[in-house]
Amino acid sequence: MNLFEKQSNEFATRHIGPNDQETKQMLKTVGVRSLDELIDKTIPAAIRLKQPLSVTSPVSEYEYLSELSKISAKNKIFKSYIGQGYYDTITPSVILRNVFENPGWYTQYTPYQAEISQGRLESLLNFQTVVSDLTALPLANASLLDEGTAAAEAMAMFFNQKNKDHEHITVPKFFVDNNIFPQTKDVLITRATPFGIELVFGDFAKAKLDSGYFGAIVQYPDSNGSINDYRSFINHVHGVGGYVVMATDLLALTLLTAPGELDADAAVGNAQRFGVPIGFGGPHAAFFAAKDDFKRAIPGRIIGVSIDAQGNRALRMALQTREQHIKREKATSNICTAQALLANMSAMYAVYHGPEGLKDIAKRIAILAQALSYELDELGYTNSNEYYFDTLKINVPDTKKLKSIAELRQINFNYFDDQHVGISIDETTSLSDILDILSVFAEADGLDLVGVTLDEGEHTNNIPAILTRNSAFLTHPNFNTHHSESEMMRYLKSLENKDLSLNTSMISLGSCTMKLNAASELIPVSWPAFSKLHPLAPTSQWAGYGQIIRELQEWLSKITGFSATSLQPNSGAQGEYAGLLAIHGYHAAKKQSHRNVILIPISAHGTNPASAVMAGMKVVVIKSDEDGHIDMSDLKAKAEQYKDSLAGLMVTYPSTHGVFEEEIKEICGVIHEHGGLVYMDGANMNAQVGLTSPGYIGADVCHLNLHKTFAIPHGGGGPGMGPICVNEKLAPYLPGHISFDQQTLSNGKSNFRSNGVVSAAPFGSASILLISYAYIKMLGSEGITNATRYAILNANYMKARLEKYYKILYSGANNTCAHEFIVDLRPFKNTAGIEAEDVAKRLMDYGFHAPTLSFPVPGTIMIEPTESEDKAELDRFCNAMINIYHEIKAVEEGKADKTDNVLKNAPHTQLVICADEWNHPYSRQAAAFPVEHLRENKFWPSVGRVNNTYGDRNLVCTCEPVSSYAEESIA
Numbered sequence: 029m030n031l032f033e034k035q036s037n038e039f040a041t042r043h044i045g046p047n048d049q050e051t052k053q054m055l056k057t058v059g060v061r062s063l064d065e066l067i068d069k070t071i072p073a074a075i076r077l078k079q080p081l082s083v084t085s086p087v088s089e090y091e092y093l094s095e096l097s098k099i100s101a102k103n104k105i106f107k108s109y110i111g112q113g114y115y116d117t118i119t120p121s122v123i124l125r126n127v128f129e130n131p132g133w134y135t136q137y138t139p140y141q142a143e144i145s146q147g148r149l150e151s152l153l154n155f156q157t158v159v160s161d162l163t164a165l166p167l168a169n170a171s172l173l174d175e176g177t178a179a180a181e182a183m184a185m186f187f188n189q190k191n192k193d194h195e196h197i198t199v200p201k202f203f204v205d206n207n208i209f210p211q212t213k214d215v216l217i218t219r220a221t222p223f224g225i226e227l228v229f230g231d232f233a234k235a236k237l238d239s240g241y242f243g244a245i246v247q248y249p250d251s252n253g254s255i256n257d258y259r260s261f262i263n264h265v266h267g268v269g270g271y272v273v274m275a276t277d278l279l280a281l282t283l284l285t286a287p288g289e290l291d292a293d294a295a296v297g298n299a300q301r302f303g304v305p306i307g308f309g310g311p312h313a314a315f316f317a318a319k320d321d322f323k324r325a326i327p328g329r330i331i332g333v334s335i336d337a338q339g340n341r342a343l344r345m346a347l348q349t350r351e352q353h354i355k356r357e358k359a360t361s362n363i364c365t366a367q368a369l370l371a372n373m374s375a376m377y378a379v380y381h382g383p384e385g386l387k388d389i390a391k392r393i394a395i396l397a398q399a400l401s402y403e404l405d406e407l408g409y410t411n412s413n414e415y416y417f418d419t420l421k422i423n424v425p426d427t428k429k430l431k432s433i434a435e436l437r438q439i440n441f442n443y444f445d446d447q448h449v450g451i452s453i454d455e456t457t458s459l460s461d462i463l464d465i466l467s468v469f470a471e472a473d474g475l476d477l478v479g480v481t482l483d484e485g486e487h488t489n490n491i492p493a494i495l496t497r498n499s500a501f502l503t504h505p506n507f508n509t510h511h512s513e514s515e516m517m518r519y520l521k522s523l524e525n526k527d528l529s530l531n532t533s534m535i536s537l538g539s540c541t542m543k544l545n546a547a548s549e550l551i552p553v554s555w556p557a558f559s560k561l562h563p564l565a566p567t568s569q570w571a572g573y574g575q576i577i578r579e580l581q582e583w584l585s586k587i588t589g590f591s592a593t594s595l596q597p598n599s600g601a602q603g604e605y606a607g608l609l610a611i612h613g614y615h616a617a618k619k620q621s622h623r624n625v626i627l628i629p630i631s632a633h634g635t636n637p638a639s640a641v642m643a644g645m646k647v648v649v650i651k652s653d654e655d656g657h658i659d660m661s662d663l664k665a666k667a668e669q670y671k672d673s674l675a676g677l678m679v680t681y682p683s684t685h686g687v688f689e690e691e692i693k694e695i696c697g698v699i700h701e702h703g704g705l706v707y708m709d710g711a712n713m714n715a716q717v718g719l720t721s722p723g724y725i726g727a728d729v730c731h732l733n734l735h736k737t738f739a740i741p742h743g744g745g746g747p748g749m750g751p752i753c754v755n756e757k758l759a760p761y762l763p764g765h766i767s768f769d770q771q772t773l774s775n776g777k778s779n780f781r782s783n784g785v786v787s788a789a790p791f792g793s794a795s796i797l798l799i800s801y802a803y804i805k806m807l808g809s810e811g812i813t814n815a816t817r818y819a820i821l822n823a824n825y826m827k828a829r830l831e832k833y834y835k836i837l838y839s840g841a842n843n844t845c846a847h848e849f850i851v852d853l854r855p856f857k858n859t860a861g862i863e864a865e866d867v868a869k870r871l872m873d874y875g876f877h878a879p880t881l882s883f884p885v886p887g888t889i890m891i892e893p894t895e896s897e898d899k900a901e902l903d904r905f906c907n908a909m910i911n912i913y914h915e916i917k918a919v920e921e922g923k924a925d926k927t928d929n930v931l932k933n934a935p936h937t938q939l940v941i942c943a944d945e946w947n948h949p950y951s952r953q954a955a956a957f958p959v960e961h962l963r964e965n966k967f968w969p970s971v972g973r974v975n976n977t978y979g980d981r982n983l984v985c986t987c988e989p990v991s992s993y994a995e996e997s998i999a
């Protein structure tokens with residue numbers, strides 16, 4: 029490699045941890061002569077690709093950013109007044125720099141390990157408080173994927189609530205007001221069909237419902253921008269025994285009577301305009317709030333207040349037994365990855381502005397909208413909305429003419445039809461923007477523009493008195509303290525310090541692939557050319573995105589061995605759902621809609637069965653044999669038994685046990701022979717890229733977790749992207765979208781609106797696609813293949829070091845693992861009373877995040893180091909595990925107390941270590957500094973072990989009233 033080639037390949041050396049010297053040492057420890065030998069021993073020859081992967085050549089980080097800057101220039105950023113759930117917003121710089129662009133916030137995982145996640149847990153509790161206060165509903169979750177799916181979750185929640193006690197559906201109808209956002213309507217249609225829900229569209233003001241309705245949805249303000257009084261409609265729905273969800277806008281709610289005050293049962297919406305860039309459709313945090321009656325049914329993560337081992341306040345994820353991880357096919361919702369990072373940004377936006385600041389922003393918008401409406405009226409245009417917050421619906425003789433004038437001035441409106449234009453004002457709109465809008469309308473009518481007068485008294489006639497908000501919100505000190513930039517910066521830093529992120533140490537979560545999220549991959553996400561595009565902007569304005577989407581679709585198709593890719597699903601679970609809908613579409617087109625049985629191995633991730641149920645399928649579980657592999661005889665028997673109704677199989681490969689099952693081709697063959705299709709869960713794709721592929725193995729469809737294999741950070745529980753890749757058979761059944769009707773899709777495939785729409789935006793959380801694009805582009809074909817090889821080497825190296833101390837479950841045929849492996853901790857329960865959780869918490873004292881706990885096997889940890897960790901970090905982790913082994917041995921051998929020991933009391937906080945009193949039989953040094961490197965770099969868990977049951981028994985999921993702190997301090 030000459031110096032210049034070396035430069036182009038430079039990113040691989042930044043992304044992949046071990047250097048040549050380390051690689052040699054590690055191979056020796058594993059007991060193989062070369063990386064090739066290890067890979068040959070690990071991946072069955074029958075599924076190894078015969079040719080090297082060929083997608084793209086590598087480029088240096090510098091080259092990449094320069095090239096991307098040219099591509100970004102192909103996007104045209106017009107001033108957008110399109111609205112429809114997406115509004116321009118001002119991300120406060122202090123939040124942009126300290127949260128959005130800060131690995132201390134974006135590289136974390138979902139806060140399962142509460143003791144080292146108190147920062148984001150507090151921020152998510154703030155988010156829930158914002159949502160709960162503004163909607164005046166007591167329960168709120170910590171974000172959902174987008175407004176469309178949040179609305180669908182509300183519908184499903186109501187449906188289950190009304191039909192749960194009956195064997196058959198007795199209350200099938202759901203009323204959908206005509207004036208909800210079109211993309212929400214489409215997501216509802218997709219979700220309703222498999223459940224047998226009958227959607228009835230109409231005008232809420234004229235609706236005559238009966239006891240066949242379990243619920244209804246209205247938008248507030250509606251998709252035209254009109255503010256309607258829904259009180260009598262809500263009464264009517266309640267009168268027939270149904271529930272009402274209001275899709276709404278948090279900013280509007282600072283001025284409007286809240287949904288809870290109108291007696292709505294739930295409220296959903298998009299928190300995007302609270303400081304999160306539009307990003308061509310996402311990612312943003314959707315919100316969900318409900319009445320207390322839905323405590324056990326509310327979808328998604330809920331953060332709750334609990335206490336720790338010392339009785340101090342500690343936060344945690346509450347009521348997790350509702351989730352698909354536990355309930356599997358009985359789960360009523362399927363949210364695994366949500367939008368935590370964006371929820372944190374929106375929460376911080378509220379913290380920074382406070383209630384008064386938010387109201388000021390909303391009032392400015394309302395006043396500008398009012399001024400615009402008055403002036404348009406002067407010009408002879410009427411606004412159809414009598415009452416409105418930010419959106420006008422203007423009657424025009426001919427939208428085409430207006431559109432061409434507007435586009436010449438780089439302005440986008442929302443064109444409802446040939447005679448109605450929507451204009452949505454946002455936080456960024458200025459008086460001069462209003463003048464620009466007016467001049468477009470004036471020109472369209474050949475008139476002269478005079479000027480704009482603002483109501484000096486800030487009086488907003490556009491908000492009806494009867495729906496004006498009188499109640500206070502965000503009274504908690506968190507929203508009334510951090511208004512100066514210094515305060516805000518310190519608040520953000522204080523929370524960041526409580527969380528263990530990838531900028532502290534490796535996070536070896538099996539099945540989650542916490543690899544490097546490189547700065548060069550992430551920087552462009554906040555470039556205005558990408559962050560400011562509206563997802564419904566005309567195609568001609570997003571040629572830059574178009575190129576990225578097209579290339580990424582091609583690359584992902586090649587990598588998976590398939591022929592088409594949809595980038596719409598914005599989480600792995602949603603990809604599963606979209607893939608299963610495609611399978612259903614295929615069977616239905618062959619007049620085989622009755623094929624609805626899906627076989628799922630017992631070891632599958634909880635989202636698999638939950639997605640299958642959402643897609644209207646019946647789950648049949650396949651057993652594992654003693655080695656954790658799919659039990660072939662059970663598989664064959666079930667395939668035969670259900671051959672007439674078999675829709676397919678969902679299989680994770682390599683298996684969730686971290687093993688490349690030799691029989692995978694045969695498994696796919698059995699399913700195909702019996703008329704089914706194979707869905708491959710791509711969560712473990714980091715062990716496949718470049719060496720084998722789902723298509724080559726024989727699957728028909730897979731999803732990819734771009735937030736695992738393709739370097740999108742996990743953001744503390746989202747965002748994510750779960751695109752699906754399919755073979756020719758399934759290509760016609762990829763998700764559609766309202767905007768695709770007018771556009772030729774970049775991959776030239778079908779995808780019309782009539783195909784199930786799974787996300788609100790056409791390309792899901794489009795802006796973070798840039799990260800995966802950069803990952804592939806900078807590493808090139810060889811680099812991404814090498815990433816796989818090193819992911820396998822790193823796992824096998826750790827396995828080789830740890831197997832001298834711990835039992836490793838389920839190795840492959842040659843005693844190698846794939847990219848992850850399971851450490852069995854169950855024996856220590858009998859010998860020392862030590863459980864997997866104790867080890868997980870003790871790792872925190874060593875400065876590490878625990879590996880995946882008790883999945884897929886209870887009482888174990890699953891370690892996935894990824895390729896991005898170098899030998900030194902792998903050794904630090906192994907040394908910690910080996911030290912912990914000796915600590916367990918000390919208990920076993922009676923040298924340490926059975927209950928009062930370093931493991932049972934872990935994690936040890938600074939408060940505990942520095943307390944004047946110390947009554948333990950081990951030293952403070954042994955508790956907090958058990959290994960040398962901690963003297964240099966000590967991470968302190970901010971709370972002691974969190975009490976899970978206390979938090980569920982006393983559910984508190986918003987910031988507690990100040991009085992509760994006061995009582996505590998007096999006590």
Ligand SMILES: Cc1ncc(COP(=O)(O)O)c(C=O)c1O
Pocket residue numbers: 363364365539540599600601602633635636680684709711712733748750
């Ligand atoms: C094997 C497997 N399948 C599916 C998923 C779901 O992906 P997501 O969290 O993006 O919904 C996960 C997530 O951890 C997983 O590990």
